[in-house]
Structure formats: C-alpha cells, structure tokens
Amino acid sequence: MAMGLHLLQVQFILAILLIFLAKSISSSNTGVTFPIAKPNCDDHCANVTIPFPFGTKEGCYFNSSFLVTCNDTCYNPPKAFLRKSNIEITNISLDGQLRILQFIGKACYARNRTRMVYDNPWMRLSRGLTVSNTANKFTVIGCDTNAIVYGNRLNKNEYRTGCRSWCNTKDDLEDDEGSCSGLGCCQVPIPKEVRTVNVTLWSPQNHTNVWDFNNCSYAFLVEQSAFRFSPGNFSSLRDVKTLPILVDWSIGDGTCEEARKNSSSYACKSTNSKCEKHNNGYGYRCSCQNGYQGNPYFINGCQEIDECKDPSLNDCEKDRCVNTQGDFKCVCPKGYQGDGKKDGRGCIRGQSLVLKLVAGNAIGVIVLLLAACCIYVELNRRKFVRMKHKFFLQNGGLLLQEQLIRRDKSPDTAKIFSSEELKKATNNFHDSVIIGQGGFGTVYKGILANNKIVAIKKSKEVDLNQIEQFINEVIVLSQINHKNVVRLLGCCLETQVPLLVYEFINNGTLFEHINNKTKARVLSWDKRLTVAAEAAGVLAYLHSAASPPIIHRDIKSANILLDTNFTAKVSDFGASRLVPLDQTQLPTMVQGTFGYLDPEYMQTNQLTEKSDVYSFGVVLVELLTGKKALSYDRPEEERNLASYFLSTLKQGSLFKVLDDNIVCEGNNEELIAVSMLAKMCLYVRGEDRPSMKEVAMELERLRLLRKHYLVQTQPNSEEMESLLSEPMNDFRNGEGSSIGIGYDSMRNHIPSPISGGR
Ligand SMILES: *[C@@H]1O[C@H](CO)[C@@H](O)[C@H](O)[C@H]1NC(C)=O
Ligand SMILES: *[C@@H]1O[C@H](CO)[C@@H](O)[C@H](O)[C@H]1NC(C)=O
Numbered sequence: 001m002a003m004g005l006h007l008l009q010v011q012f013i014l015a016i017l018l019i020f021l022a023k024s025i026s027s028s029n030t031g032v033t034f035p036i037a038k039p040n041c042d043d044h045c046a047n048v049t050i051p052f053p054f055g056t057k058e059g060c061y062f063n064s065s066f067l068v069t070c071n072d073t074c075y076n077p078p079k080a081f082l083r084k085s086n087i088e089i090t091n092i093s094l095d096g097q098l099r100i101l102q103f104i105g106k107a108c109y110a111r112n113r114t115r116m117v118y119d120n121p122w123m124r125l126s127r128g129l130t131v132s133n134t135a136n137k138f139t140v141i142g143c144d145t146n147a148i149v150y151g152n153r154l155n156k157n158e159y160r161t162g163c164r165s166w167c168n169t170k171d172d173l174e175d176d177e178g179s180c181s182g183l184g185c186c187q188v189p190i191p192k193e194v195r196t197v198n199v200t201l202w203s204p205q206n207h208t209n210v211w212d213f214n215n216c217s218y219a220f221l222v223e224q225s226a227f228r229f230s231p232g233n234f235s236s237l238r239d240v241k242t243l244p245i246l247v248d249w250s251i252g253d254g255t256c257e258e259a260r261k262n263s264s265s266y267a268c269k270s271t272n273s274k275c276e277k278h279n280n281g282y283g284y285r286c287s288c289q290n291g292y293q294g295n296p297y298f299i300n301g302c303q304e305i306d307e308c309k310d311p312s313l314n315d316c317e318k319d320r321c322v323n324t325q326g327d328f329k330c331v332c333p334k335g336y337q338g339d340g341k342k343d344g345r346g347c348i349r350g351q352s353l354v355l356k357l358v359a360g361n362a363i364g365v366i367v368l369l370l371a372a373c374c375i376y377v378e379l380n381r382r383k384f385v386r387m388k389h390k391f392f393l394q395n396g397g398l399l400l401q402e403q404l405i406r407r408d409k410s411p412d413t414a415k416i417f418s419s420e421e422l423k424k425a426t427n428n429f430h431d432s433v434i435i436g437q438g439g440f441g442t443v444y445k446g447i448l449a450n451n452k453i454v455a456i457k458k459s460k461e462v463d464l465n466q467i468e469q470f471i472n473e474v475i476v477l478s479q480i481n482h483k484n485v486v487r488l489l490g491c492c493l494e495t496q497v498p499l500l501v502y503e504f505i506n507n508g509t510l511f512e513h514i515n516n517k518t519k520a521r522v523l524s525w526d527k528r529l530t531v532a533a534e535a536a537g538v539l540a541y542l543h544s545a546a547s548p549p550i551i552h553r554d555i556k557s558a559n560i561l562l563d564t565n566f567t568a569k570v571s572d573f574g575a576s577r578l579v580p581l582d583q584t585q586l587p588t589m590v591q592g593t594f595g596y597l598d599p600e601y602m603q604t605n606q607l608t609e610k611s612d613v614y615s616f617g618v619v620l621v622e623l624l625t626g627k628k629a630l631s632y633d634r635p636e637e638e639r640n641l642a643s644y645f646l647s648t649l650k651q652g653s654l655f656k657v658l659d660d661n662i663v664c665e666g667n668n669e670e671l672i673a674v675s676m677l678a679k680m681c682l683y684v685r686g687e688d689r690p691s692m693k694e695v696a697m698e699l700e701r702l703r704l705l706r707k708h709y710l711v712q713t714q715p716n717s718e719e720m721e722s723l724l725s726e727p728m729n730d731f732r733n734g735e736g737s738s739i740g741i742g743y744d745s746m747r748n749h750i751p752s753p754i755s756g757g758r
C-alpha cells in the first residue's frame with residue numbers, strides 16, 4: 001500500500017512538473033533585463049535606482065563626480081544624496097537627468113503685518129550639472145508677491161529673472177484654477193546653463209489687503225509637470241519644505257570628438273552606443289542607437305530591444321512573437337497553423353499529442369490518488385477517534401473546560417478547536433509551515449477554514465509540568481484583552497501534545513529585528529522607542545490594571561512580536577503568574593531566561609512585579625545597543641549585557657556601546673534619557689526600581705516629545721551650513737567648490753526690491 005502510494009506520488013509530481021515546464025518555456029523569453037550597476041555594486045537606495053556611471057562606493061562610479069551617498073543611518077527609508085552634499089536625489093535617469101529636491105522660498109505675515117517666516121533658498125551645483133531650462137519653471141505664488149531668481153551660469157555671467165503675482169480678492173482666483181497666469185500665481189522660464197540658484201521674495205504691501213485669504217508668499221524653482229497651481233496651494237504649501245527640480249548631467253567638458261580621442265576616458269563604452277553633445281552645458285552624454293536599449297556606459301551595455309516584450313512594439317498574438325536582430329517575427333508553435341498576427345489569421349490549434357498525453361495521465365493519477373487517500377483516511381479514522389478522547393483527558397481538557405466554564409463567557413473567550421481543523425490549517429503540520437522553533441516547542445503557521453491566518457504552538461513533550469504551564473497560559477491569556485498582547489484564539493486538546501492557537505503576527509520577533517543586520521538598520525530610533533513604550537504599557541497594565549495582577553515572568557526580546565506596522569505584541573505567557581490580590585510577593589521556583597533574570601529573585605525566590613521591570617530593563621538595553629542579552633562570543637566582561645551596559649555608563653562611555661543605527665542628529669538627549677531609565681530598571685534591589693507604570697509613562701513622554709519635535713523642525717540655515725562645511729575637494733570644480741542647498745533666513749532684514757523680472 002505505502003509503496004503504491006509512493007510511486008503514485010512520484011508520477012503525480014512528474015506530471016505537474018511537465019505542465020509547469022511547458023508553461024515556463026513559452027513565457028521565458030520575455031523579461032530581458034540589462035545591467036544597471038557594476039557587479040557587487042548597490043543599484044538601489046530605497047526606491048531610487050542608481051545606474052552606472054553613478055555609484056555608491058569606490059569602484060562603482062565612473063569618477064567621484066558621480067558618487068551617490070545612500071544615507072540609511074538617519075533616514076528610513078534611506079535617502080540618496082548627491083556626492084557628499086545635502087542635495088537629495090529622487091530619480092536618476094540614463095537620459096542625462098537627475099531629479100533632486102530643492103527648498104521652497106516662503107514669507108508669511110501675522111495679522112499685525114509682521115513678517116513671521118522668511119526663507120530664501122539657494123542651491124549650488126558643481127560642474128557637470130546644470131538646472132534643466134526646459135523642464136523647470138520659476139514659480140511665484142501669492143496675492144501680494146514679487147520674487148526673483150538669480151545666480152551664476154556656467155560662463156560665470158549672472159542671470160536674474162522673476163515675476164509679480166497679484167490678486168485683489170478671493171474671487172480673482174476662481175478663474176485661475178490650473179493656470180498660472182499672474183492671478184495668485186506667475187511663472188517664468190529660466191535661461192540655459194544655470195549653475196547656482198538664489199531665490200528672494202517680498203511683499204510690497206505686507207499682505208495688508210489680502211491677509212484674510214492669503215497670509216504667505218512662496219517662490220520656487222520646480223519641475224513644471226510636478227506642480228499645478230490651485231488656490232488651495234496658498235495653504236497647502238505652508239507645510240511643504242521641498243519640491244522636485246530636474247538637473248541635467250553630463251560627462252567631461254569636451255565635445256564628443258575630443259572625448260573619443262582618449263579611449264581610456266571615453267565613457268560611451270558599449271557597442272551600438274552613440275555620443276551626443278550636451279545642449280545645456282559642457283561635455284557629452286551617451287545613448288544607445290535606435291533599436292537598442294540598455295546602459296551605454298558599459299561594454300555591451302546596449303542590447304537589442306526585444307520587441308516581443310512590449311505588446312505596443314509588435315503586432316503578434318500573445319506568446320507568438322520571436323525576437324530577431326533588430327526586428328521580430330510572428331511564429332506559430334508546432335502543431336499550430338497561421339501567421340500569428342493579432343489582426344491576421346492568428347494561430348489555429350492543431351492536434352498536440354504531447355499535451356493530450358500529459359493531461360490524460362494527470363487526470364488518471366488524480367483519480368487514483370483520491371481513491372487511495374479515501375481508503376487511508378477511513379482506516380485511520382477509527383484509530384483517531386479512540387486516541388483523541390484519551391489525549392483530551394491526558395491534556396487536562398476536563399480541568400480546562402471546567403476553568404473556562406467557571407469564568408464569564410464573552411465572545412472573545414478562547415475557543416476549543418478540533419484536531420481536524422488544525423491539521424487542515426497546517427497541511428498536517430508540514431515542515432514548510434514552521435515559523436518558529438525553540439525550547440518550548442514548535443510554532444506553525446496555519447490558515448483556518450475561514451481564511452484567518454493563525455499561529456499554532458505545539459509544545460515539545462508532555463510532562464505534567466508542561467501541561468500545567470499550558471493550561472496556565474490559556475487561563476492567563478483569556479483574562480487579557482489588550483492591543484499589544486498576542487491574542488489567544490483557542491486551543492486544541494485532542495492531540496498527543498496540546499496545541500495553542502494565536503492570532504498570527506507576521507513580522508517576526510523583536511529579537512530578530514535587533515540582531516539581523518539588515519533588519520536592525522530599518523529599526524529606527526523612532527520605532528524602537530514606540531516598541532519600548534508599547535511593551536512597557538502592556539506590563540504596566542498587567543501589573544496594575546489587570547485583575548488579578550499578572551506577572552509575565554519571561555520578558556525578553558524574543559517574546560515581543562512585531563506586526564507589519566511595528567506594533568509590539570507581547571507573547572508567551574506560559575510562565576506567567578496570577579497574583580492573588582492580597583499578596584505582593586509569591587514564593588516560587590525560579591523561572592525565566594538567563595540574561596534577563598532578576599538577580600534578587602534568583603537569590604530569594606520571591607517573585608514580585610519588579611522582576612518584570614528588571615527583564616524589561618534588559619530589553620531596553622538590547623534596543624539601545626543592538627546586542628544580545630547573553631553571548632558567549634563576547635569577552636568575559638561583556639558577556640552579560642546588563643552588567644556590561646552598567647559599567648560603560650559608569651565609565652561615561654555610553655555612546656561607544658549604542659547601536660550605530662540609532663545614533664543620529666538631534667536624539668542624544670533621548671538616548672541618554674532611555675539609558676538612564678534602563679539603568680534604574682536594572683537596580684539590584686527591586687525596591688529601588690521604578691514601577692512598570694512609571695517606566696511606561698516616561699517612555700510615552702519621550703515618544704510624544706519626539707513627535708512634537710519632528711513636526712516642529714524646519715530646515716535651519718545654521719544646520720545646513722555645518723553640513724556644507726565639509727570640504728568637497730574630491731572633484732575638480734574650479735571656483736565655488738562646494739555644492740549644496742540651503743536657506744538664507746533673513747528674518748530681520750527686508751531686501752530692497754531689486755529691479756529686473758518682467
Ligand atoms: C519612493 O519611496 C517614497 C517613500 O517611500 C515614496 O513616497 C515614493 O512615492 C516612491 N516613489 C516611487 C516612484 O515609487
Ligand atoms: C546621514 O545624514 C545625517 C543627517 O543629515 C548626517 O548627520 C550623517 O552624517 C549622514 N550619514 C552618512 C553616512 O552620510
């Protein structure tokens with residue numbers, strides 16, 4: 001019987017493979033890709049594609065003029081910056097354009113006509129880059145607004161242009177929706193070869209007559225297609241810091257002829273590529289010849305266009321197109337007849353022996369397999385029924401049922417699942433659906449009949465102790481209803497080992513996120529603070545708001561799960577204790593995880609809420625340092641993270657142990673505050689430690705403060721200058737060797753109206 005089944009299975013798999021192969025052959029000639037970056041080079045920074053000649057590290061770019069800095073330390077998602085400047089890149093195209101973000105100019109007035117905000121942005125580009133004169137427009141918004149844009153062009157001559165935007169009443173604007181023709185909005189083009197941009201704006205009447213509906217003026221250079229004026233922009237622009245502009249890039253400063261003379265520095269390396277003169281500055285660009293596409297800056301970078309890939313480039317029926325050098329053909333496969341064209345005769349199905357055989361075989365196999373299954377299931381069913389009842393009793397089912405019935409039943413109360421349900425959900429506990437394994441047992445991912453995804457915990461052995469823990473977890477969890485606790489949906493007692501069914505949390509454990517290098521990078525300080533505050537909130541709730549109070553007893557980063565939004569979900573209540581209301585400490589057997597265990601509890605065996613506080617302190621230190629609570633890979637004095645952390649605090653070298661991923665501008669005070677909090681949680685005497693409620697309140701306070709701070713920060717010229725003060729001597733650039741963008745905030749100085757503009 002078993003042997004027969006086995007053979008059948010092999011046949012079945014073969015049949016499926018055959019069908020699959022036939023399918024994949026017919027579609028495998030689409031999807032040609034060309035290399036974007038050099039081998040071993042990053043070709044992305046978040047969702048910005050970085051094609052060669054640009055690159056993020058040495059050996060990846062054409063020369064240092066094409067360096068892109070991907071800053072993943074302080075930004076999540078990471079941001080791409082031009083060279084080492086503060087100019088953010090949002091798109092790089094091989095056609096020779098960069099999309100970058102430029103600050104916008106603002107002047108806002110209070111009711112008493114005092115100017116409250118005044119930002120005049122500037123930008124400096126280096127050689128090889130010019131502001132696109134065709135894609136961008138200088139745009140001025142407001143009802144009492146004059147603005148000019150001025151600066152230097154490549155040939156060092158100045159340019160200066162601008163316009164006046166004006167309106168009398170709000171009604172003037174209604175006709176102006178979408179257009180930008182002088183009422184509330186005006187636009188002027190800029191000249192070619194612009195290298196520096198300074199914007200100045202002013203209000204001749206201090207917005208006196210229009211303040212009620214327009215109290216701010218704005219002026220900015222912007223990619224024309226990215227901005228469409230509407231009167232709503234008077235207020236919507238108030239919160240906008242930057243808008244995109246397009247910048248042209250080119251290689252070198254000579255003509256194509258000059259460049260070709262020196263083949264080692266000539267950039268158009270590919271066959272079938274061509275060189276084009278740059279028409280907005282010096283130098284040249286490369287592109288692929290007609291009929292080819294790809295990256296002309298690589299040898300063999302230009303590849304033949306596969307017309308079959310793009311339905312708009314060929315007129316064949318679907319899957320009937322065959323690509324040829326510089327062209328394509330419509331071809332019918334064997335056994336079909338016709339011309340394969342969409343508007344022609346197409347392909348008419350002939351008889352296909354192979355397909356028929358495969359299909360016939362597969363149906364036969366399925367029928368046989370089903371029959372075999374039925375017999376197998378029927379034979380086993382009787383055995384199961386006998387066993388299930390036995391396990392139910394062995395697993396304390398009666399005890400639990402009793403417990404659950406005694407407690408008030410609400411719709412949220414845990415449900416008892418049948419073993420069939422869970423077997424079906426997990427494909428008979430197949431290895432492929434295992435999502436976690438550890439000392440406690442195995443966790444499977446399952447899909448219930450109602451398509452709900454669940455996590456099913458199967459404990460390892462069945463000694464009496466574990467059954468107690470298991471029932472304990474069910475009882476504790478059925479008391480708790482909190483958005484930061486993994487919800488227990490129910491359990492199953494009919495199997496040899498008991499099964500617990502939880503809501504499925506899909507983003508792994510905090511431990512994973514802290515200790516996996518790539519994940520840790522994405523776990524920003526913001527997220528860490530939120531996770532800490534949420535976990536602390538749960539513990540504070542368990543300790544004081546839950547009735548009776550609950551001590552978790554096994555707080556560690558591996559027991560804090562995260563969902564896709566990085567919301568913390570505390571799990572694993574197997575060791576938790578319900579504390580009778582008249583007692584504050586419980587004599588128990590010491591239980592927990594090394595590295596997180598409260599030293600006082602280990603000595604006295606007296607369990608109190610402060611043991612959770614200690615363990616939580618260790619989690620805080622993990623979040624701060626990105627290190628494991630206990631690791632034998634570290635030198636002896638650093639093995640125990642808690643004591644190592646305390647000793648570095650004592651030495652005043654906190655910043656040496658903090659995780660590089662969270663040390664950023666402007667959060668030092670928060671890092672210190674959380675470190676101090678962790679230190680208090682780790683006090684040896686439980687009495688000295690703060691309560692979980694105090695910890696939660698402090699973390700929540702820090703989190704709110706941070707939110708406020710993030711909203712309030714405005715680019716500030718001093719900060720920008722310090723960013724720009726870094727010398728940029730790594731590329732030859734003549735005068736003005738630094739590039740960057742910034743604000744001149746001349747809050748106390750009104751510029752004299754400069755003549756010019758139109
Ligand atoms: C790139 O990512 C940013 C932020 O994640 C998003 O706002 C933007 O729309 C994305 N751009 C594209 C083209 O996907
Ligand atoms: C990332 O940006 C921050 C803030 O703008 C800056 O302080 C830091 O030096 C940058 N890091 C890298 C690697 O460029």
Ligand SMILES: *[C@@H]1O[C@H](CO)[C@@H](O)[C@H](O)[C@H]1NC(C)=O
Nearest residue numbers: 047048049090091092093095
């Ligand atoms: C970048 O620009 C190119 C060309 O303009 C465009 O095809 C592409 O979709 C853009 N990518 C992003 C992420 O905006």
Ligand SMILES: *[C@@H]1O[C@H](CO)[C@@H](O)[C@H](O)[C@H]1NC(C)=O
Nearest residue numbers: 108109110111116117215216
């Ligand atoms: C301008 O008006 C808006 C509401 O229309 C207000 O929120 C804002 O504070 C005002 N700005 C100034 C500088 O008074």
Ligand SMILES: *[C@@H]1O[C@H](CO)[C@@H](O)[C@H](O)[C@H]1NC(C)=O
Nearest residue numbers: 109110111112113114115116
């Ligand atoms: C005008 O009002 C703002 C706040 O609305 C205040 O800060 C400023 O001092 C006032 N200026 C004068 C001259 O009253």
Ligand SMILES: *[C@@H]1O[C@H](CO)[C@@H](O)[C@H](O)[C@H]1NC(C)=O
Nearest residue numbers: 122150151152196197198744
């Ligand atoms: C533009 O502004 C920058 C920064 O304030 C300044 O250094 C530069 O001289 C200005 N350019 C011109 C042409 O005035």
Ligand SMILES: *[C@@H]1O[C@H](CO)[C@@H](O)[C@H](O)[C@H]1NC(C)=O
Nearest residue numbers: 113114115204205206208750
């Ligand atoms: C605008 O305000 C400035 C200073 O606040 C003042 O000197 C000037 O006379 C005002 N102009 C008008 C037209 O009110």
Ligand SMILES: *[C@@H]1O[C@H](CO)[C@@H](O)[C@H](O)[C@H]1NC(C)=O
Nearest residue numbers: 228229230232233236237240
């Ligand atoms: C300008 O207004 C339009 C329409 O309200 C809006 O879609 C657009 O986002 C606004 N642009 C900016 C930069 O605020």
Ligand SMILES: *[C@@H]1O[C@H](CO)[C@@H](O)[C@H](O)[C@H]1NC(C)=O
Nearest residue numbers: 063251252253265730731732
């Ligand atoms: C980069 O290459 C171009 C073209 O060969 C050259 O003009 C430019 O000076 C080079 N820049 C550096 C920093 O080597």
Ligand SMILES: *[C@@H]1O[C@H](CO)[C@@H](O)[C@H](O)[C@H]1NC(C)=O
Nearest residue numbers: 063259261262263264265266
């Ligand atoms: C050609 O370019 C290379 C690299 O830029 C440079 O070292 C060499 O001197 C150049 N040769 C001539 C003849 O200009």
